[in-house]
Amino acid sequence: MRSMVRAACAVAIVGLVATACSSSGGKKGSGSSSGGSTTAAPNETPKPGGKVIMGVEAEVDGFLPTANRFDVTGLTYASTVFDPLATYGNDNKVHPYLAESITPNATYTVWTIKLRPNLTFTNGDPVTNADVVADLNAHLKSPLTGAAISNIASVTPGSDNLTTVVTTKTPWVPFPVYLTGQVGFVFSPKMLTDPQGSQHPIGTGPFILKEWVPGNHFIATKNPNYWQKGLPYLDSVEYRPIVESTSRDSSLSAGTIDILHSSDPQTTVDLKSTSGINQINDLSTKGEVEEGFVMLNTGKAPLDDVTLRQALAYATDRKKVNDTIDFGIPAISDGPFGNVGSPYHAATGYPGFDLTKAKALVAQYEQKHGVSAVPTFELGTTNTGRNLQLVSLLQQMWGDAGIKVTIKQVEQSQYILNALQGKYDAYTWRQFGEPDPDADNTWWNSSNAAPEGALSLNFARNKNPKIDADLATGRQSSDQATRTAAYQDIATQFATDVPYVWINETLWTVAAKKSVRGILNWTLPDGTPGVDHPIGGFFLMSHVWQG
Amino acid sequence: MNALRLLGRKFLQLIPVLFAVTVLSFLLIKLLPGDPAVNILGPSATKEAVAQIHQHLGLDKPIPTQYLTWLGHAVTGDLGRSYQNQQTTTQALKQRLPVTLELIVLSQLLALAIAIPMALIAASRAGGLFDRVSTTIAFGFLAVPDFILGVVLVYFFAVRNHWFPATGYTPFSQSPTENLRGMVLPVLTLALASQAVYLRLLRTDLIATLQQDYISMAKAKGLSSRYILLRHALRPSSFSLVTVSGLQLGALIGGTFIVEVIFALPGVGSLAVQSIFSRDYLVVQGIVLLVAVAYVLINFAIDLVYTFLDPRIRHAGAI
Numbered sequence: 001m002r003s004m005v006r007a008a009c010a011v012a013i014v015g016l017v018a019t020a021c022s023s024s025g026g027k028k029g030s031g032s033s034s035g036g037s038t039t040a041a042p043n044e045t046p047k048p049g050g051k052v053i054m055g056v057e058a059e060v061d062g063f064l065p066t067a068n069r070f071d072v073t074g075l076t077y078a079s080t081v082f083d084p085l086a087t088y089g090n091d092n093k094v095h096p097y098l099a100e101s102i103t104p105n106a107t108y109t110v111w112t113i114k115l116r117p118n119l120t121f122t123n124g125d126p127v128t129n130a131d132v133v134a135d136l137n138a139h140l141k142s143p144l145t146g147a148a149i150s151n152i153a154s155v156t157p158g159s160d161n162l163t164t165v166v167t168t169k170t171p172w173v174p175f176p177v178y179l180t181g182q183v184g185f186v187f188s189p190k191m192l193t194d195p196q197g198s199q200h201p202i203g204t205g206p207f208i209l210k211e212w213v214p215g216n217h218f219i220a221t222k223n224p225n226y227w228q229k230g231l232p233y234l235d236s237v238e239y240r241p242i243v244e245s246t247s248r249d250s251s252l253s254a255g256t257i258d259i260l261h262s263s264d265p266q267t268t269v270d271l272k273s274t275s276g277i278n279q280i281n282d283l284s285t286k287g288e289v290e291e292g293f294v295m296l297n298t299g300k301a302p303l304d305d306v307t308l309r310q311a312l313a314y315a316t317d318r319k320k321v322n323d324t325i326d327f328g329i330p331a332i333s334d335g336p337f338g339n340v341g342s343p344y345h346a347a348t349g350y351p352g353f354d355l356t357k358a359k360a361l362v363a364q365y366e367q368k369h370g371v372s373a374v375p376t377f378e379l380g381t382t383n384t385g386r387n388l389q390l391v392s393l394l395q396q397m398w399g400d401a402g403i404k405v406t407i408k409q410v411e412q413s414q415y416i417l418n419a420l421q422g423k424y425d426a427y428t429w430r431q432f433g434e435p436d437p438d439a440d441n442t443w444w445n446s447s448n449a450a451p452e453g454a455l456s457l458n459f460a461r462n463k464n465p466k467i468d469a470d471l472a473t474g475r476q477s478s479d480q481a482t483r484t485a486a487y488q489d490i491a492t493q494f495a496t497d498v499p500y501v502w503i504n505e506t507l508w509t510v511a512a513k514k515s516v517r518g519i520l521n522w523t524l525p526d527g528t529p530g531v532d533h534p535i536g537g538f539f540l541m542s543h544v545w546q547g
Numbered sequence: 548m549n550a551l552r553l554l555g556r557k558f559l560q561l562i563p564v565l566f567a568v569t570v571l572s573f574l575l576i577k578l579l580p581g582d583p584a585v586n587i588l589g590p591s592a593t594k595e596a597v598a599q600i601h602q603h604l605g606l607d608k609p610i611p612t613q614y615l616t617w618l619g620h621a622v623t624g625d626l627g628r629s630y631q632n633q634q635t636t637t638q639a640l641k642q643r644l645p646v647t648l649e650l651i652v653l654s655q656l657l658a659l660a661i662a663i664p665m666a667l668i669a670a671s672r673a674g675g676l677f678d679r680v681s682t683t684i685a686f687g688f689l690a691v692p693d694f695i696l697g698v699v700l701v702y703f704f705a706v707r708n709h710w711f712p713a714t715g716y717t718p719f720s721q722s723p724t725e726n727l728r729g730m731v732l733p734v735l736t737l738a739l740a741s742q743a744v745y746l747r748l749l750r751t752d753l754i755a756t757l758q759q760d761y762i763s764m765a766k767a768k769g770l771s772s773r774y775i776l777l778r779h780a781l782r783p784s785s786f787s788l789v790t791v792s793g794l795q796l797g798a799l800i801g802g803t804f805i806v807e808v809i810f811a812l813p814g815v816g817s818l819a820v821q822s823i824f825s826r827d828y829l830v831v832q833g834i835v836l837l838v839a840v841a842y843v844l845i846n847f848a849i850d851l852v853y854t855f856l857d858p859r860i861r862h863a864g865a866i
Binding site for chain 1: 579581582583585586587588589593594595596597599600631632633634638642643698701702705706709712714715716805808809810811813817818821823824826843854
């Protein structure tokens with residue numbers, strides 16, 4: 001149940017943008033792989049046929065990209081029956097996938113998406129620009145996915161039946177990133193009008209849904225008319241939701257399943273010495289990963305005082321927390337960007353553990369607010385044992401610095417609602433795994449920070465004009481160096497503002513029997529290599545085969 | 548005629564019980580913090596989006612209206628649709644119930660098959676070596692929680708020896724062999740805990756029965772100990788066992804969630820947990836209704852069994 005709960009704590013819209021890497025040019029990203037190289041299989045000829053069973057960490061609520069939330073399991077299921085317009089290559093750039101080309105105008109305010117010719121949905125209907133226009137317009141109206149692409153002004157048909165024109169409100173350089181995930185999956189608009197559409201996916205994907213019994217299994221068989229000739233290699237694939245991570249690990253060890261993904265560091269421990277299994281994890285992934293942190297409500301007392309927030313940062317021994325709660329396996333976090341492989345990561349100047357400095361800042365706070373004003377606030381988390389351990393440890397550390405904290409466990413959906421409404425002091429949180437920081441605009445922009453009681457997507461309610469300017473630069477500049485500098489400056493601003501007390505990074509692991517090939521080392525339709533590691537536990541099943 | 552009258556009376560009693568259960572459970576679920584719309588939308592839950600989802604799901608209506616709408620549909624067999632995946636509750640229960648029933652029935656049969664002979668032996672030689680060893684083992688199983696026992700069984704029988712699958716469920720209709728292989732470990736997990744309860748209960752009742760005058764009389768008549776145990780002591784000692792095993796059956800219909808989660812079985816228990824976490828009210832209501840009906844029917848069946856166990860009840864018309 002641990003992973004379910006951890007996943008529940010992750011509230012980033014991971015599905016809206018495929019959680020992907022975007023390493024600096026030419027740097028070959030590779031997940032940390034143990035147990036040999038059979039998973040990568042660089043020189044082997046793929047063998048068609050066979051079946052794999054994959055244990056996934058949760059169940060999805062459906063297949064309709066505009067209505068169902070695609071977390072990593074959702075993306076996995078969706079990529080089985082749909083194809084995205086774009087995906088990531090091993091050069092860490094966005095490449096067209098179902099689209100033949102995605103081209104901007106000179107000012108990046110108009111994007112032209114051209115589909116590959118002769119595509120058909122699995123129901124036999126041809127895929128045309130009318131479908132892409134209908135899909136994107138449905139996303140714009142969707143309460144679930146609309147917010148992420150609200151910078152789109154219009155989506156209209158282009159000059160021929162394969163071309164779609166997307167006009168944006170402002171220059172939007174990283175727009176294609178949004179076509180790699182939930183918004184980019186092309187589905188038949190018939191799903192929108194069918195009341196049961198979310199359960200009957202109609203896409204162009206490598207497999208066709210055969211049977212879905214929610215909570216038990218999702219079985220898909222090979223699409224005989226798939227547009228990428230020779231793919232998929234497997235005859236069928238089965239996904240089994242196994243929410244308890246230890247059970248998932250045992251299932252792989254026992255040979256009940258062939259592949260699993262997990263965001264629980266326990267998996268790395270469980271499978272470390274198991275023979276016949278390869279592990280690929282994020283320890284050396286060259287891309288973004290989700291950060292775990294304590295989010296502080298800067299919109300209300302006492303955490304509206306930056307002195308107290310900085311004291312909390314100095315009072316937090318991140319290494320001890322990481323060692324105690326997560327076996328010391330994930331990387332320690334010092335900002336919103338992964339410090340292992342993110343191109344946006346640089347020294348942030350985030351305060352390290354220093355109890356003396358923390359106590360001095362607390363004294364400074366007390367002096368400012370009155371000698372008897374011992375800083376006191378509520379530290380919230382969700383109802384899980386692991387999270388209770390975490391906040392108890394933080395309570396003790398912060399108590400050592402003279403900060404009094406009471407712990408409150410809150411039900412998951414109420415937790416999100418409280419964060420939205422600002423009805424909290426400090427909450428444990430997991431977010432910011434989007435491959436391009438532009439997707440974080442919503443969470444960091446001052447315009448989305450509202451007072452307590454009003455809904456605010458800037459949950460921490462941190463207002464900083466420099467961050468706003470950097471976000472605009474990141475969105476509108478076509479110069480990657482300028483963008484990188486802007487986002488690095490945001491990380492530095494966070495180190496001073498301390499709206500987030502960083503803890504550690506999320507560690508995703510994909511583990512498979514040694515007979516399973518093709519998770520790494522696959523090729524894009526244009527012949528260039530695809531991204532060479534699972535992205536937040538997600539990879540394309542179309543290229544997997546049984547050796 | 549008596550039996551028919553009895554059946555009629557029991558079914559009439561069922562209606563207010565079920566009504567009360569559904570009202571209370573509906574209110575309790577509504578009182579819980581959380582909002583399905585926020586669960587569906589996640590962090591992008593703006594005020595407008597939440598309102599839109601509320602309207603779509605009918606959650607903007609007053610609670611009594613929501614309840615009466617649900618009740619109106621429920622009496623016609625329509626338990627509504629899941630907010631999460633749009634699957635009908637009836638369909639979800641139809642898919643899940645056979646898994647849970649198989650798990651419960653097999654585990655309870657196994658538990659009784661272990662507990663009854665052991666209790667007979669232990670009671671016949673109360674204080675002896677077998678009694679002391681079986682009591683110790685029973686206390687051991689009572690003390691070990693299901694989730695520990697399950698994990699240990701998985702480790703030895705699935706991970707180390709690959710004798711049984713660690714997780715998953717194959718329908719009996721698809722492959723009887725695979726179905727039974729998959730059920731061995733979860734059934735054993737539940738059965739080992741249950742048999743300890745049954746063993747302790749039956750042993751105690753048997754020892755008390757064996758001290759009755761009519762047992763001494765039977766012994767004086769020269770009847771064998773085995774005959775006395777099976778023919779004269781077992782039946783009157785089974786009241787507590789029947790009551791507890793019946794209640795256990797009812798409780799397990801919604802209470803197997805730990806075992807179902809550990810072994811990734813798609814049963815009613817795991818559905819209940821999933822639905823409660825996601826505030827999927829209509830599915831939770833459907834499960835509550837199912838469990839309530841099961842309880843009432845099982846208690847009814849227990850009452851009937853009493854009449855066969857003890858003729859005094861039948862003749863006195865006590866039920």
